[in-house]
Amino acid sequence: AQTVTQSQPEMSVQEAETVTLSCTYDTSESDYYLFWYKQPPSRQMILVIRQEAYKQQNATENRFSVNFQKAAKSFSLKISDSQLGDAAMYFCAYRMANSGGSNYKLTFGKGTLLTVNP
Amino acid sequence: NAGVTQTPKFQVLKTGQSMTLQCAQDMNHEYMSWYRQDPGMGLRLIHYSVGAGITDQGEVPNGYNVSRSTTEDFPLRLLSAAPSQTSVYFCASSSGRGNQPQHFGDGTRLSIL
Numbered sequence: 001a002q003t004v005t006q007s008q009p010e011m012s013v014q015e016a017e018t019v020t021l022s023c024t025y026d027t028s029e030s031d032y033y034l035f036w037y038k039q040p041p042s043r044q045m046i047l048v049i050r051q052e053a054y055k056q057q058n059a060t061e062n063r064f065s066v067n068f069q070k071a072a073k074s075f076s077l078k079i080s081d082s083q084l085g086d087a088a089m090y091f092c093a094y095r096m097a098n099s100g101g102s103n104y105k106l107t108f109g110k111g112t113l114l115t116v117n118p
Numbered sequence: 119n120a121g122v123t124q125t126p127k128f129q130v131l132k133t134g135q136s137m138t139l140q141c142a143q144d145m146n147h148e149y150m151s152w153y154r155q156d157p158g159m160g161l162r163l164i165h166y167s168v169g170a171g172i173t174d175q176g177e178v179p180n181g182y183n184v185s186r187s188t189t190e191d192f193p194l195r196l197l198s199a200a201p202s203q204t205s206v207y208f209c210a211s212s213s214g215r216g217n218q219p220q221h222f223g224d225g226t227r228l229s230i231l
Contacts, residue, residue: 009158033217045208045222052217091160104149104168104214105176110160 002027004094006109013082014117020067021077021112023092029053031097034068034075035106040088048090051075053097079114087116120144124209124223131199131230139194139226141209147221149214150192154178154205155225161208167192168214199230 003026013019025034036048051059051068058066063080079086092109125140143150151166163176167186181203183195192211196203206227210220 004160035219043206043225043227045210045225047219050217050219104212105151105163105166106161106210106220108153108160108162110158 002029002094002096002107004092004107004109006090006092006112008112009110010113010115012115012117013079015082015084017082018078018080019082019114021079021090021092021114023075023077023109025073025075025092025094025107027073027094027096029096029098033095033097034066035093035095036064036066036075036077037091037093037108038086038088039091039111040085045091049077082116084116084118087114089113122209122211122221122223124207124226126226127224128227129229131196131228133199133201133230135199136195136197137199139196139207139209139228141192141194141223142190143192143209143211143221144190145211145213145221146189147211147213148189149220150186150209150211151176151220152182152184152192152194153208153210154203155208156205164194164207196228201230204228204230 005024032053034051038046049061067076089111093106122143152164153161165184167173209223212220
């Protein structure tokens with residue numbers, strides 16, 4: 001079974017600084033997708049960024065980027081120029097790429113609570 | 119578009135009561151699922167469905183039932199509520215194609231006394 005591990009239960013960063021959240025996963029599959037979701041105090045689950053395992057290029061979305069190391073099974077999220085609105089719980093998630101049945105399901109890590117200090 | 123709509127947003131039950139959490143999506147997504155979120159545990163899959171009439175168990179299915187009679191709706195039933203089912207419940211849907219992410223509802227905070 002696939003597992004996702006977020007080793008940092010809590011992180012803090014100063015406003016305008018850069019922070020990196022760690023995520024490792026375990027899978028025997030070669031093709032899969034990885035996601036980072038943000039959950040602010042409003043409780044909504046908001047997609048931050050996604051990465052396809054077959055792509056070597058790291059995904060970026062504005063101030064958010066990932067460092068995807070397939071051989072190491074590592075998928076860290078870097079937030080640049082941190083803003084107060086970035087304060088949230090961040091979840092790393094894994095999904096197999098083969099379509100059908102239980103392959104659609106997401107496996108989540110336990111989350112990292114990010115605090116942004118003014 | 120409304121996306122994924124969950125009702126109610128909050129609910130308090132007594133032990134032994136039953137209730138249904140509603141979930142509806144208007145994106146014609148094949149895949150729908152229910153998760154529960156507990157402190158320090160992340161989101162854990164309860165049940166999922168890959169289409170109308172097809173459901174299966176996830177990681178923590180005990181005490182919950184689901185059915186999928188239409189593409190749009192995927193209700194979650196608690197047959198006899200227990201305090202261990204106090205949690206935040208999320209419904210999600212996706213097309214299941216490619217790298218399409220799951221879209222989440224706003225969640226239901228359920229307390230069992």
